[in-house]
Amino acid sequence: MLTTVRDLGAAVRHRRREARLTQAMLAQRAGVSRQWLSGFESGKNPAVELGKVLDVLTALDLALELVSAPPPETGTDVDPFAGFFAERT
Amino acid sequence: MLTTVRDLGAAVRHRRREARLTQAMLAQRAGVSRQWLSGFESGKNPAVELGKVLDVLTALDLALELVSAPPPETGTDVDPFAGFFAERT
């Protein structure tokens, strides 16, 4: 489950290597700069443009799925409609 | 399967409404501006920052998964989670 930019970057790197592609190759296929890809895979920039990321994923024949994340709260709540009480800080 | 910023935005909007949150509320919880959220849900900006998007997803108890996307050619891949959210036609 991917919740951070770092996770996503690492996953991409893993996948790229499986596909035996260099950063330069993938970058070109995805239409981004090699340097950008380098930084993204390292996850050092939390503000990477989503569009570019998706371009890279596409170039790797990958896509995203939305999954419900484990609520911080305890237990086994299988409640899709959870969270109707306002949490305020 | 989410391959575009638009899809992601639409999914977020859907989810937000299910959670009975206004843009303002969600925006605040996620630490983004209301206007930004408005634009993101409309998918009009392909260059939204991934970090902010992830913040919003987290605020909605959602996360991302990487799935292999069917290459234009080749066989039909199985994706168990297809249609998790309503697809915009």
Add this chain to the structure above:
DNA sequence: CGAAAATGTCGCCGCTAGACGACAATCCGG
């Protein structure tokens, strides 16, 4: 129907991601 809430949109502006070129640092095979 009318008022309030929710959402969309505009202009202005600061900030920084990203492109590019160049170079250092690694990695890796022969």
Add this chain to the structure above:
DNA sequence: CCGGATTGTCGTCTAGCGGCGACATTTTCG
């Protein structure tokens, strides 16, 4: 150990994202 390939990083510059405030529009509900 050496040479090429791969990757990381550093400047510089530009474009455009995002925050904010204000207003228009749409939706909701009494």
